[in-house]
Amino acid sequence: MNVRLRHDAIVRSLRRNGTSTIDALADEVGASRRTVLRDISALRDEGYVIHADVGRGGGLQLDPQSVQTNARLTVPEVFALLISVAAMRAAGNLPFSELADAGLAKIEKALPSDKVKDLRAFLECLHIGQLSPLQDLSDMSKMDPDLLPAFEAAFLGRHFIRFDYRDAKGRKTRREIEPQAMLVLPPLWYLVGWDPMRADFRHFRMDRISNPEVLAGTHFRRRHVPFEDDVCPYSALKAENRTSRL
Amino acid sequence: MNVRLRHDAIVRSLRRNGTSTIDALADEVGASRRTVLRDISALRDEGYVIHADVGRGGGLQLDPQSVQTNARLTVPEVFALLISVAAMRAAGNLPFSELADAGLAKIEKALPSDKVKDLRAFLECLHIGQLSPLQDLSDMSKMDPDLLPAFEAAFLGRHFIRFDYRDAKGRKTRREIEPQAMLVLPPLWYLVGWDPMRADFRHFRMDRISNPEVLAGTHFRRRHVPFEDDVCPYSALKAENRTSRL
């Protein structure tokens, strides 16, 4: 592994894990203890503030405020990102592809045009996928941008989440639920949660939610596999269903 | 002189003088002609557009617009990119994963630390995996790679989709359903569909589906808003639900 890559890997690992030991890092980046120590030294020279506690329970800790750089991506890195997304899209259309597309569009815009052309040719050659904007599968445009992170944070921390909800008739209510799942009914996204007030499950269209707020002081128990095969929680939909076969 | 410093010096020189020859640059940075040529090549790989005119009065010229790859991404966009790359890396180590990693490292480095925390939570919640040594992908890895594209195609074309399904008891059945939704209950993904044979909604764990097949000759009517606010299709879950408030 490259020196540069290893440095990045170490910084990321420290950012991610909060604290780590030299031996753990050495193992993680596939280098020797000595090399990691040299890397740490180099990073410190570059301005990273890395605290070190010695002894049992000790370890290295990166001062999060110490470095503020702008992400200046090189063209090959951008290509790699693009290819990644294209590959993912080819492998299966995860609901994030549209967002990723938006990000990629920005990157593409910033690239010199001849490079973009190269990239397209390259992708076509690899049969990984087209760059053209994906057919609209999920309407996230009207969604509160804070909602997904809030939902994920709430889900992970098992905290309640509170938000304003505007229902189909325009009535506004303030809800407080346990986030349980995310339902994608293209093009709509739903947040599914248990409402302790109503002692019932509720679902909410994500584009009708506003001002999400994670209630950090609260806590609920997560169910790991909420339901099993052939349970059918969708009976409410039966009445509406109409099928036709050609 | 360091490689990086030399690269910087070359770029600065080209910026300052507008145009320069290889020999002049070699003299300026104190390296050989060959080394400067290699540096130029490296800079081009990084995205610098350096025009070269040959012959008398020729020389190197830096395209001033080529350097700014200032793609300013929103945090959700960055998230989407990261997820894409994580998914790709999990799907199989394409040769680009290392480069993509480097790009991600920069993005991660540039994010405020609290956002990085959000990101980690987000990824963990989606169970796509960790950013660095990617861990298990649980159900995604066992998912038939053809499934999601098939689902999307079937959904968009309103075609029926047929597949083999292995239920919790290991029984195998061939199903034929209208694809209706995708349910994400971390870490499991479900495909939700109307089963006309059973005249009921069914959901299927995506990792238990195999040999998906879109029935192009068939057609069903799509419901645009399959269910509305305050309908609760999750009654089956009620019995299992336990909440506690701290």
Place this chain on the structure above:
DNA sequence: CAAATGGTGACATATTTTGGCACCATTTTG
């Protein structure tokens, strides 16, 4: 004290970078 941890120095070995050289292709100038 023993174990866990960060840290340093020395030295042999890998790996990468560099310089030098021979050539090639293109363009301008005389």
Place this chain on the structure above:
DNA sequence: CAAAATGGTGCCAAAATATGTCACCATTTG
């Protein structure tokens, strides 16, 4: 046209740098 100026490539040995191993030190925790 011929010569000169310029960018560009391949090859190889030498130089520079990075890495691993090992021995050892200092501190902290239990």
